[in-house]
Amino acid sequence: HDALPILISEASCYNPRNAILFLDSRGKAFEFIEICFECSKIQESSEKISVGDLCDQKMDMLKKLFKKVGIEYGITKGLISGD
Numbered sequence: 001h002d003a004l005p006i007l008i009s010e011a012s013c014y015n016p017r018n019a020i021l022f023l024d025s026r027g028k029a030f031e032f033i034e035i036c037f038e039c040s041k042i043q044e045s046s047e048k049i050s051v052g053d054l055c056d057q058k059m060d061m062l063k064k065l066f067k068k069v070g071i072e073y074g075i076t077k078g079l080i081s082g083d
Helices: 056-068
Strands: 018-023 029-036 041-044
Antiparallel strands (some): 018 029, 029 041
């Protein structure tokens, strides 16, 4: 009897739909943090900027902040999972 392969799926999409931009006094972005809330991965623009160690609680806090200021895309709309 041949065993069927077991597929384990995890969200590894890294399709960032959100970001935190750091602007200079003229409004020009000089650093950023990209965020993909679906796979819980981030990318920072340089070593000068860091969110530190990622954990579920930190991602939840960031997501709540985005929701609080009225951002829906990447939070509740436009997701791969169809939420």
